[in-house]
Amino acid sequence: MLRSGSAILEIATRGTVQASIWQLLGASANAAARGAAPYSTSVLAAAAQPALATDPLQDVLSDQLEGFRQAGTFKVERIITTPQGAAVGVQNSSKEVLNFCANNYLGLSNHPAVAEAAVDAIRTHGFGLSSVRFICGTQDLHKQLEAKISEFHGTEDTILYPSCFDANAGLFEAILTSDDAVISDELNHASIIDGIRLCKAQRYRFKHMDVADLERCLQQATDAGARIKSRSLAACLA
Structure with missing residues (x-):
């Protein structure tokens, strides 16, 4: 002003x-x-005349985007034009390509029975939750599915999340405090890394598949007085 x-x-x-x-x-x-x-x-x-000035934020963002392009890290979406499967169609291509990067491991996303069940659920319950789960977004269908998953895996209970990122964002922050420690493989999935960052626990990273470095982190966590030492080994054991 x-x-x-x-x-x-x-x-x-x-x-x-x-x-x-x-x-x-x-x-x-x-x-x-x-x-x-x-x-x-x-x-x-x-x-009342407009001033000739540039937008500093736009300049900064433009420079960052150009830096991504020069570094080869600028992301361009792949537009899929067919149902998800082992082979998919891609926009601006006349050939099908093999899909090795989807999470649709069992091919259920376009399974006829799953699609029909989704249509039936929309007819009876409508589309979308209209709220988060803990306010008024939990419906009987969610509890039925959670019970089926618990029965299949032999667990006490199940919580549904829409993605692994959401699951890990909810897990670490909910169960760990500043009195605890998380010891994680440096090449763990990005969702695990981000989930750990959200919690207040002490954080240690060991070199990929390096048991000696893992022992070092465990000792450091013990010396620091960590109450629970959670070893995140997903990438190490893969």
């Missing part, structure tokens, strides 16, 4: 200068009452 006499000029985020015309007019009337020269219409017109 710039102040010039009684005039207040507001600078918008993209450099557009807006004048408080009413304040300018009021100041002009006061000046005339004192016998001073009032603001002229040319001053009012000049105050």
Whole structure:
């Protein structure tokens, strides 16, 4: 915000200068009452003109994006034009390609029985949760599926998450405190790494598949007084 006499000029985020015309007019009337020269219409017109300024945020983001392009890390979406499967169609390509990167390991996402069950659920329960689970987003279908999964795996209970990222974001923060420690393989999945970052536990990373370095981290955690030492070995055991 710039102040010039009684005039207040507001600078918008993209450099557009807006004048408080009413304040300018009021100041002009006061000046005339004192016998001073009032603001002229040319001053009012000049105050309302847009300023020639660049957007600093846009400049910073543009530089970062260009850096990604030069480093070869700028991501471009692959547009899939067919149902998920072992082979998929990709936009702007006449050939099918083999799909080795999906999470649809068992091919259930387009299984006829699964698709029909999804349609039936939409007919009876509508589309979407309309809320988070712990407020009013838990429906009987969720509990039925969780019970089936628990029965299949022989566990006490199950919590459904839409993705592994969400699961790991909810796991570590919920069960670990600053009195605990997480010892993680440095090449663990990104969802595990991000989940660990969200919790307050002491964090240690050992070199990939290096048992000696794992022992070092365990000793450090013990020396630091960690209550629970959770060893995240997913990548190490893969």
